[in-house]
Amino acid sequence: MTANLSTTSYALLGLLVFDSTTSEQGLTGYELKQRADRTLRFYWVSPATSQIYTELDRLNRHGYVDAIDDTSGKRNTRRFRITGVGRDSLTTWLHTSEHDFPILKHPIALRLLMGSLMGPGEVESMLDSYVEALGARRHELEAVRDMLGDDDSVAYPARVAEWGLAYYDSEVEIVNKLRKDL
Amino acid sequence: MTANLSTTSYALLGLLVFDSTTSEQGLTGYELKQRADRTLRFYWVSPATSQIYTELDRLNRHGYVDAIDDTSGKRNTRRFRITGVGRDSLTTWLHTSEHDFPILKHPIALRLLMGSLMGPGEVESMLDSYVEALGARRHELEAVRDMLGDDDSVAYPARVAEWGLAYYDSEVEIVNKLRKDL
DNA sequence: TGTAGCATGTAAGCCGTTACATGATTGA
DNA sequence: TCAATCATGTAACGGCTTACATGCTACA
Numbered sequence: 001m002t003a004n005l006s007t008t009s010y011a012l013l014g015l016l017v018f019d020s021t022t023s024e025q026g027l028t029g030y031e032l033k034q035r036a037d038r039t040l041r042f043y044w045v046s047p048a049t050s051q052i053y054t055e056l057d058r059l060n061r062h063g064y065v066d067a068i069d070d071t072s073g074k075r076n077t078r079r080f081r082i083t084g085v086g087r088d089s090l091t092t093w094l095h096t097s098e099h100d101f102p103i104l105k106h107p108i109a110l111r112l113l114m115g116s117l118m119g120p121g122e123v124e125s126m127l128d129s130y131v132e133a134l135g136a137r138r139h140e141l142e143a144v145r146d147m148l149g150d151d152d153s154v155a156y157p158a159r160v161a162e163w164g165l166a167y168y169d170s171e172v173e174i175v176n177k178l179r180k181d182l
Numbered sequence: 183m184t185a186n187l188s189t190t191s192y193a194l195l196g197l198l199v200f201d202s203t204t205s206e207q208g209l210t211g212y213e214l215k216q217r218a219d220r221t222l223r224f225y226w227v228s229p230a231t232s233q234i235y236t237e238l239d240r241l242n243r244h245g246y247v248d249a250i251d252d253t254s255g256k257r258n259t260r261r262f263r264i265t266g267v268g269r270d271s272l273t274t275w276l277h278t279s280e281h282d283f284p285i286l287k288h289p290i291a292l293r294l295l296m297g298s299l300m301g302p303g304e305v306e307s308m309l310d311s312y313v314e315a316l317g318a319r320r321h322e323l324e325a326v327r328d329m330l331g332d333d334d335s336v337a338y339p340a341r342v343a344e345w346g347l348a349y350y351d352s353e354v355e356i357v358n359k360l361r362k363d364l
Numbered sequence: 365t366g367t368a369g370c371a372t373g374t375a376a377g378c379c380g381t382t383a384c385a386t387g388a389t390t391g392a
Numbered sequence: 393t394c395a396a397t398c399a400t401g402t403a404a405c406g407g408c409t410t411a412c413a414t415g416c417t418a419c420a
Contacts, residue, residue: 006407007289014296030371043291048409053373075416077371094293094300099308101315103287107189109225109345111276114196115338118276126281133283156297159360163291166359170352177348178341188379212399230381235401257388259399370417381406389398 003062003089008047009055011040013064013090016082021153026068026081029053038144039157042137042164056080064089120182127179131172138168185244185271191237193226194218195246195272198264203335208250208263211235220326221339224319224346238262246271302364309361313354320350 005013015035019027027035029052036046047055059065064086070079082090108130115123145161148154187195197217201209209217211234218228229237241247246268252261264272290312297305327343330336 007292008407011292014292017296017299028371029373030369039295040292043286043288043295045285045287045408047407049371050373050410051408053371054408075370090296091299094296095304099293099311099315100289101319102290103227104225105227105285105287106225107282108284109342110189110193110196110222111281112345113221113225113339113342114199114272114276115341116335117199117273122277129281133281137283153298155364157295159297159363160291160295163294163356163360166356167352170349170356174345174348174352178345181341182337190379210399211401212397227380229379231399232382232401233380235399236380256390257398365420367420368418370415372414374411374413376409376411378409379407381404383402383404385402386400387398390396392393392395 003064005058005062005089005093008045008051009059010090010093011044012036012047012052012055013059013082013086015039016065016080017087017090018157020082025070026066026079028070028077028079029056030077032056032080042141042144043160059086062086062089115182123182124179127175131175134168134172134175138165141165141168185246187240187244187271187275190227190229190233191241192272192275193222194229194234194237195241195264195268197221198247198262199269199272200339202264202269207252208248208261210252210259210261211238212259214238214262224323224326225342241268244268244271297364305364306361309357313357316350316354316357320347323347323350 012032015032016027019035029049033046033049033052036052040046056065056067060067060080062085063083065080065082068079068081070077108126111118111126112123118126141161141164145158145165148158148161150158194214197214198209201217211231215228215231215234218234222228238247238249242249242262244267245265247262247264250261250263252259290308293300293308294305300308323343323346327340327347330340330343332340
């Protein structure tokens, strides 16, 4: 009877597990969206805010998270905490679900495929601006990596961030070489 | 009044442009799906067969492709050819649409993020089987690269395939290093 | 006073998938 | 004759986005 949740649901559940190890009160939907923007975005997706609330409600219906009305602050809000059941479900998912191959949606490579329909100058400027965008992304991810620090408790997230950085570096190298080969 | 088509639509239109330079009769939906499996899959997506026909009908409604009933063979089928209007639309799209940053949906990285919920042995075997899957993928893409040959007319597709190969190689390297660091 | 950020949602709709249905041809 | 491949679709539905609505708080 294990519920059939989407990968995105489990990803959010994962963020809530991490929160539960460092804090007591849980996260608001708004805060969860921010965490997703900082981490999930690089390896998965950062769902729209509206989607976050939808998933949170779904997780709540399954008993995977508790929703606690927080009226202590100036503003009323709901805080979400993962439950024991939720943690079990996440662990089960990690153990049993298929390890799908990554999906890459690469508009730049797609356009390059049709490079003969673009001018050579246009192709080059496309690649240049992609390298620039990679630099910006790398910068953002580097900030995330630095924020994590070197504590053992975040060893895995740190390794994943480094993976992302290495990927961006390799991509820059590949594209620069490609530019020369054209 | 430029129609608002999805990137996938334009990607398929791109396949039809390539076909038009090498052949006269056009492609059937079935053949188009095969081409997508061989090329688009690696950098974008290969839409389901049903989706191919849906897109083909849409492109036809816009006048971007001609649908020709082919009763010459043993089997009746419809062949699709890109029109001048379609070619213009594709070129315009290449010139004007936004160069979105690639989207990576990486279940392995996502799981690694929660590595502390898995056993260390399980993490390692996950990474091992990912490296294996990368090898298989690389093999498939290599066949595509080889099939293309070194003709100038396919210089761009060839470069894109090489990009993909370099990416897979880099990914293997990164993961192997990661495994040691754990 | 007004803009930015906090906080939570609903509604509509697109893109794409899986499941299913149909039927013809090729070759073992 | 039976499975595989060719060939074309429809139906249902899931996941996710954009657009929109609401209202409060902090601060310049």
